[in-house]
Amino acid sequence: MIKVDVEEERKEILKRYRKLLKVAKPLLKSGDAKLIKKAFNVANEAHKEMRRKSGEPYIYHPLEVALICVEEIGLGTTSIISALLHDVVEDTDLELEDIEREFGVKVAQIIDGLTKIAGVFDYGTSQQAENFRKMLITLSDDVRVILIKLADRLNNMRTLESMPRHKQLKIASETKFLYAPLAHRLGLYSIKSELEDLHLKFMDKEAYEFIIKKVKDSRLSRNKFIKTFIAPIEKELQDQGFTFVIKGRPKSVYSIYNKMKSQNIPFEEVFDLFAIRIIIDTPYENEKADCWQVYSTVTDFYRPNPDRLRDWISTPRANGYESLHTTVMSQTGQWVEVQIRTQRMDDIAERGYAAHWKYKEKENAPEKAAGSLDEWITQVRTLLENNDGSAIEFMDDFRGNLFQDEVFVFTPKGDLKVLPFGATALDFAFEIHSEVGAKCIGAKVNQKLVSIGHKLKNGDQVEILTSGKQKPTEDWLKSVVTSRARAKIKDALKEEKKGYMVDGKEIVQRKLKQMKIDFSSEIVEQLRAFFETKTTSEFYYKVGRGIIDPTAIKSFRDFKQKKKSRKSPLLHVTDEKSFTKEIKNLKGPDHDQLLIGEDMDVVDYILAKCCNPIPGDDVFGFVTVNEGIKIHRTACPNALELLSNHGNRVIKARWTSQHQIAFLAGLKIVGTDRVGLISDLTKVISNELKVNMRSITVDSDSGIFEGSIKLYVHSTNHLEKLIDNLSRVPGVLKVSRFD
Secondary structure (H helix, E strand, C coil): CCCCCCCHHHHHHHHHHHHHHHHHHCCCCHHHHHHHHHHHHHHHCCCCCEECCCCCCCCHHHHHHHHHHHHHHHHHHHHHHHHCCCHHHHCCCCCCHHHHHHHHHHHHHHHHHCCCCCCCCCCCCCHHHHHHHHHHHHHHHCCHHHHHHHHHHHHHHCHHHHCCCCHHHHHHHHHHHHHHCCCCCCCCCCCCHHHHHHHHHCCHHHHHEEEEEEHCCCCCHHHHHHHHHHHHHHHHHHHHCEEEEEEEEEEEEHHHHHHHHHHHHHHHHHCCEEEEEEEECHHHHHHHHHHHHHHHHHHHHCECCCCCCCCCCCCCCCCCCCCCEEEEEECCEEEEEEEEEEHHHHHHHHHHHHHHHHHCCCCCHHHHHHHHHHHHHHHHHHHHHHHCCCCHHHHHHHCCCCCCCCCEEEEECCCEEEEEECCCCCCHHHHHCCCHCCCEEEEEEEEEEECCCCCCCCEEEEECCCCCCCCCCCCHHCCCCCCHHHHHHHHHHHHHHHHHHCCCCCEEEHHHHHHHCCCCCCHHHHHHHHHHCHHHHHHHHHHHCCCCHHHHHHHHHHHHHHHHCCCCCCCCCCCCHHHHHHHHHCCCCCCCCCCEEECCCCCCCCCCCCCCCCCCCCCEEEEEECCCCEEEEECCCHEEEEEHHCHHHHHEEECCCCCCEEEEEEEEEEEEEECCHHHHHHHHHHHHCCCEEEEEEEECCEEEEEEEEEEEEECHHHHHHHHHHHHHCCCCCCCEECC
């Protein structure tokens, strides 16, 4: 047991509390400090017996969350109080009524939005998704709920080291899936970047540490380069009388990683590894002219790339971001991104929504940026009001609304509409009016006739064509990306759908009765999974519509009986506790390589086909409805969604020492073509490492050789050794694994 120095801890708690007050001081009005002290005392008392997984006193967490709210988001007293008290209702005996009585209705509402839903959830639903929906309901009344939640999540991610591995996977994935895009949507760029970096740290530690080291190693040469690059600009701007600062900052670890992955290039080839930011101090009415003046100065010294100019000053991004971006060629032949903005724009870029409030209250403040965020919150409100489907369905719609890029299009009269990247003519029609959307049969884009699914581009002028006979169909959902259009189409389909769902449910009940199978939520969930539908409502609808033939339910019975004959006790396991209990009965001889669950036992499992894990890969187990446990790589393309929506069905899994069992893996080889290259490659594979090849495909074009080889290996070490040996074959430029 760890020895605790109570006096030292008490001093540390007070030190952190005083730091919070010191940072908050400029924002406090008279009487605020007294309220914050009261909240701190209540939280300290409520959490006094509690400790975090790291062993630290629990009160450190609310204090850190409150500090993030002030220091990194710029929130005020109400948020500080709510942050200090955000866990007391969930974790202690204090009730919401007590909070309301002591601190008022507003604080109680915010804390209610931050308190997770307790209780048992239906089979097949997602507690994570339900909690997220509950939190967003409060967002539509008070955006501070989300801002405090982001601060809470940031602190949890910073201290994730002490959590067990499966919890790390669940929390990190949920962060990347929902909270990082949400931070981006609210304009909190630095928080978004840190959340993404921390996600990478826990999902792929090796890649994270590799990039950190590379960035660190290149710091000296980078600083020298930046100094030389900005010297002439600095001198010229001073001569012109500007008040400004110039910062050089490297790209975030995650964005470097993303670029390396998506473009399949090494670290050295990521060309815009850093950006130069020029921040000028100028009055609001001169902002636009001054930013373009600075742009003109930069391009006097360095040649710009015309395809990389982004003007988010004339038309800010939907999350309020304003800046002028250009990429220029330096004298050493390197591309450098230059961002030009004012102090106000920089404040908004760093602190997002909270900064908008500050500037909205000032005279001459720009409404355009804050207005688009308010519009977005109105859209979220509409989405919540119109959503009576499952929470997972709601989350899918909501994530679709967290778009990061926009297109700017015009009505026939020249009014500007900002839509998400990938928006179609049908999205535009619903943006005009829901009636126009529902009757849309096509559009004229720049005077040319196009279909409803036509994707819009920046600067398009769009005229919608309608017909009184038109009505929305299920296929329309494939042609839209905005949540507004999706909500309106779903509304129109809902009534028609309800009838089919009622019919479908009756047919299923009748069929199950004929087959002497009890009608229960568990059986219906198994049917849903068997017929590969997302929700039970969708399953009933498809049966009612005749898309799923009712007679096919018989094949489900046969499948069930077949499964039963295998006598797998894991078929009906739905959560980790009962799963762990089951696997205790399954201890068998040590004949396998994968240890699963809290007790790290040996049990039956299936390797997921989506990512083909092999021994040595970082993996997790997922309890499925019909197929027992499936093992996925943490780098699996489906991992993010599984871990984010169904964290309660995720279990620990890790490889132990291997017996020589072969697993299928794929390698892609790129090189310069020459006579005998294939012979040399196959020699390395078959002679040196006794590896069996399943297939080899080769393509040669203009002297460039590209081949993919599928082969059987024993582990990641085995595979890495093979990759290393193949890389040494003369003419081979690159060897990489594919799933």
